[in-house]
Amino acid sequence: MELNVLGLGDETEHVYIALIGHPRGTASQVAGLAGGSTASTARVLSTLVAMGLATRTGGRPPRFTAHPPDVAATALIQEREHQLDAARALVQRLAETHREANRISHPDIAVELLTQREDISQAAHRLTAEARHQVRAFDLPPYVDRPGSNLQQQLGRQRTGVVHRVIYSRAAVSWPGRLAGDILPSVRAGEQARVRGELPLKLIIRDDRAALIPFSLAAGGHAAAYLIHRSPMLAALEALFEAEWDRAVALGASVPTQTPRSAPAAGPEPSTAPPDPDTHVLLTLLTSGLTDAAIARTQGWSPRTTQRRIQRLMTALGATTRFQAALTAARRGWI
Numbered sequence: 001m002e003l004n005v006l007g008l009g010d011e012t013e014h015v016y017i018a019l020i021g022h023p024r025g026t027a028s029q030v031a032g033l034a035g036g037s038t039a040s041t042a043r044v045l046s047t048l049v050a051m052g053l054a055t056r057t058g059g060r061p062p063r064f065t066a067h068p069p070d071v072a073a074t075a076l077i078q079e080r081e082h083q084l085d086a087a088r089a090l091v092q093r094l095a096e097t098h099r100e101a102n103r104i105s106h107p108d109i110a111v112e113l114l115t116q117r118e119d120i121s122q123a124a125h126r127l128t129a130e131a132r133h134q135v136r137a138f139d140l141p142p143y144v145d146r147p148g149s150n151l152q153q154q155l156g157r158q159r160t161g162v163v164h165r166v167i168y169s170r171a172a173v174s175w176p177g178r179l180a181g182d183i184l185p186s187v188r189a190g191e192q193a194r195v196r197g198e199l200p201l202k203l204i205i206r207d208d209r210a211a212l213i214p215f216s217l218a219a220g221g222h223a224a225a226y227l228i229h230r231s232p233m234l235a236a237l238e239a240l241f242e243a244e245w246d247r248a249v250a251l252g253a254s255v256p257t258q259t260p261r262s263a264p265a266a267g268p269e270p271s272t273a274p275p276d277p278d279t280h281v282l283l284t285l286l287t288s289g290l291t292d293a294a295i296a297r298t299q300g301w302s303p304r305t306t307q308r309r310i311q312r313l314m315t316a317l318g319a320t321t322r323f324q325a326a327l328t329a330a331r332r333g334w335i
Contacts, residue, residue, distance in 0.1 A: 011036060015044040019054060020066045027061065051076070092122065110231035113215070113224065120144055120212075120225045127206040128154070131162050136241050138203040140169035142222055147175060148182035155189045164191040167241075167248050169199045173285070174294035180281070187251060194248030195288040203237060211237050251288060275334050282309060283334060287326045 008016065011034075018033035019025060025033075031041035045064045048054040053072045057063045066072075114120050121144050128135050128150070135157075158164060164186070173179055173195055187193045202222065205211045211234055215224035228234050275283065285295045296306040310322075319325035 011040070012044050012047060015041055016048055016053060016066065019045070019048070019064055020069060023065045024057070024063045025065075026063055030064065096126075110229050110233060112227040112229075114227055115224045117144060117223065120222075123212055123225070123227050124204055125150065125153075127204050127210060127212055128157065131157065131206045133207050134163040134165060136203075136205040136238075137164075137166045138169075138199045138201060138241070138244070139166055139172045140199050140202055141171050141175065144222060147172075147178050151182055151185065154186060154191070158186075158190045165193075165245065166191060167194050167196055167199060167244055168251065170195065170197050170288065170290055170294060173251075173288055174290055174298045176297055176300075179285070179298050183251070184281075193251040194245060195251050196244060196248045197289055199244065200240070203241065205234075205238060205241060208234070208238065210234070213237070249287060249289065251284060275329075278309075279313060280334065282313060283326070283329050286310070286313075286322055287329075 014034045015030060015036070018030050022030060022033055027042035027045055028038045030045065031038045034041060036044075045054065045056070048066075049056050049064070052067065052075065054064050054066050057065070114123055124144070154164060166186075168183065173183065183193060202214050203211060209230060211228045213226050213228065214222045215226060228237065281299070282295070285298060290298070292303065292306050292310065295301070295310075296303050299306070301309070314320070314322070314325045317325045317328045319328055
């Protein structure tokens with residue numbers, strides 16, 4: 001029967017359906033409609049009352065009325081969904097215990113292949129959630145989950161002292177809405193962020209315990225992934241991250257609150273005020289190496305507006321090249 005999944009047996013479902021069509025019915029009346037005995041129907045009606053599917057009125061004999069099914073049955077469905085969620089969480093914990101036990105029993109099992117999108121997403125969340133000291137990551141498209149979907153969780157972990165060091169590719173920084181809505185809030189909360197034009201692969205490393213990388217570097221390779229435990233492979237990935245970190249450009253996020261005390265020894269006279277937020281973001285994007293087109297996409301500007309703003313900034317800094325502009329802005333303490 002259709003309602004068995006909610007914990008209603010066949011007889012209970014028959015009685016419930018009969019009661020819905022006969023409000024304020026007695027046990028004997030409902031029994032006649034459901035095709036059962038009065039005694040067994042009375043017991044089932046008491047069960048329906050206990051489950052919140054019906055009410056009982058006083059008097060002799062008592063009368064029963066079904067609650068609106070769309071309300072009562074929906075509550076049962078939601079309760080069963082909660083139970084299923086708890087079961088899924090338990091299965092996930094048991095699976096993790098099983099994997100760890102097998103890995104300990106067979107130390108040579110250092111790599112797990114994940115082939116389901118949900119398993120990859122859960123593994124990524126588990127790595128970051130279980131970090132005790134630091135999370136290191138290469139961030140570049142494509143993405144399994146929507147960029148920024150875990151922002152609040154990351155901010156919470158950072159507040160507990162877990163260090164996040166992330167290297168973003170230019171494509172990640174220029175992803176529409178990503179910089180202002182995700183990256184800069186994370187940096188303001190303590191994330192250490194740097195930018196590289198290109199990154200060799202996607203990567204998440206939890207402490208010195210585990211890492212997650214895509215199965216393939218080809219298009220669509222992120223549909224499967226390797227979960228790597230402590231091993232020479234993990235040590236190699238850690239070394240790769242640190243090498244890329246040394247080559248990457250720091251990504252700032254805060255606008256200076258006051259003018260630097262000393263001016264540079266040479267170059268244009270420094271401004272007496274720090275840059276406004278839009279100018280500071282523009283400087284951040286320029287020093288990250290983004291093209292005019294990528295900056296336009298990130299900020300939602302037209303190409304003409306982007307070029308005009310960049311030229312105005314370079315003029316204000318007395319610079320003829322982007323490198324000079326970045327150098328002068330750094331000397332002034334703007335970035």
